[in-house]
Amino acid sequence: MISYTIRRILMLIPVLIGMSLITFSIIHLIPGNPAQTILGEQATPQAIEQLEEQLGLNEPYFVQYGNYMMGLAQGDLGTSLRTKGEISSEIWPFLAATIELTIFAMVFAIIVGVNAGIISAWKQNSIFDYASMLIALVGVSMPIFWLGLMEQWIFAQELGWLPAFGRGNPRDPVETVTHFYLVDSMINGRPDQIWTSFKHLILPGVALGTIPMAIIARMTRSSMLEVLRSDYIRTIEAKGARDLSVVYRHGFKNAVIPVLTVVGLQTGTLLGGAILTETIFSWPGVGRYVYEAIGNRDYPVIQSGIIVIATMFVFINLIVDLLYSYIDPRIKY
Amino acid sequence: MNKPVLEVNHLSTHFFTDRGEIPAVDDVSFAIHEKEVLGIVGESGCGKSVTSLSVMGLVPNPPGKIVAGEILFRQQKAGNEVDEDLVKISKKRLRRIRGNQIAMIFQEPMTSLDPLFTIGFQIIEAVKLHRKVTKKQARQIAVDKLKLVGIPRPDEVVDEYPHQLSGGMRQRVMIAIAMSCDPEVLIADEPTTALDVTIQAQILELMKKLNKEKGTAIMMITHDLGVVAEMCDRVAVMYAGKIVEQGTVRTILKDPKHPYTRGLIRSLPKMHERDKRLYSIPGNVPKPGSIQNGCRFAPRCGDVFDRCLKENPELLPLNEGHHCRCFLYEKEGATVHAETVARS
């Protein structure tokens, strides 16, 4: 198991190199001149040339890539053209906001989706089954911006139960340590802020989690239906086991692999930053960070943003793969 | 003879499908006595598995349902013997009997164990459901049961997973699970069909040993008359959801009466008649429910006469403990006919 894990981590190296090379090349192929962007329309050709030299932009392509990778290896993501700040420190608050929201959304999606799927399969063709599969169908086909706006209208505007925008109360900002607000307010010993941060997560989290929830519910149901028909489930029933143990302990464990795959993919997608949701709920996440950088032609930010997001995606996949082999002894190390 | 531990009376289990109601088991009655091995034989699709699943309360529902009959299980309660009807008792009560006093092993050893749990876990799970034991005791029981069913290196195998074992070993593990709470009745649904011949013999030997040493009554389901001859005390022959003949192994094998049973026995390969072509009963088993009137075997029967196509024969006693469902052996009129058949 340990050697398998190490092997899998080593196998990531070529994946990450390939991914960064592609990202780097695409950014380079985009028309437009970074030096020009920095200096503005009126800049003289001499000034542009000078800046290009300073930024290393006149070096051959592979040298540039090499320099960039050397920086990456030391945790240096470059500097923003617009703010002149270190991207590695600038990006973190946005990333943390996205990760916090993603975790919240996925926990919601998994708890609701998995249980709905399990019970639907167990009580196949019951009212519950029909109702939850109908909701799941609506869930996958619902435009997320519409869902977000409806949530805001009902729960924020009409009922006034939950905040519609941002991560917390701007007049009482969370003192940031990790930039995960739930964690930070815990560190600071501020239960009121924990509660406020939590409330701010609910509407965007539910909006973001709805599609994964629906997909997970349907995947769980179909996988469970298959498993519950199998011979070993009958063996467990023949032992005299209670339904709950049959369904959850043996049934779900056997049905979980395809569900895990979906969870991994969905988590990866959400971590990429859901620009739509982040915009609707004014959530300061990484999607908006990169989106704004595109508007500003802030090439280093775009490039590093994409690389960071893609790296997280790769790691999520690694975790999912490791979980497979942890769950199923037949998967060879 | 001993008292019956399990008595099935007029059991009917039907499946309700798109194609209509299928009487997979139709008015079946039999009894298993203490320490006895009862064989249930019949061709594929005649309802053997559904009968055993009915006893276990494991008929997949929907589409299946026990529509009539009773399954009486003899229990010791405060020194008295009481019959519990497994059809009527609560699910909770049934769960307490299932796996504990009546256990079952299945036709498909390759797929009957949960691939994600260790062998030990799966035996211990069965023990823990019915007995209060500590972790250490449970593990010891698991090792002991593996030893009982003849698994080599039992204290290593407890920690292994099903995919690391062969089919024969898996079936042994299934037997270990079934025997984990020392049941009074063991239902074995074609336990050796999926295994190769040498392994078959070993598994049968093991079951015989359990029957002799532990006194476990066994309901042995098979389509193999060789297994019957080897193992059973009494036999019930099933055809298309009904029992057509029932008796001791000796009578059934030496003096079969029902044309179907006779066909089955004729189709057994015999050592000294190697060159002869193997006999097989012409035709196929009818789909359950497809024959409404008359004897269900009539279309394939060599001795068929008018009455067989119109009326349903009853299961009638011939001798002590020997029953047969055939008009040939009805007292009036048909005796002559039976004699002609016997002579031919």
Ligand SMILES: Nc1ncnc2c1ncn2[C@@H]1O[C@H](COP(=O)(O)OP(=O)(O)OP(=O)(O)O)[C@@H](O)[C@H]1O
């Ligand atoms: N789940 C089901 N749905 C519908 N019909 C079923 C179902 N299970 C069994 N049956 C019907 O019951 C009949 C008897 O099946 P059963 O499995 O008891 O046969 P069997 O005697 O055990 O055969 P085999 O030797 O092949 O195991 C089948 O012919 C089939 O029509």
Ligand SMILES: [Mg+2]
């Ligand atoms: Mg069967």
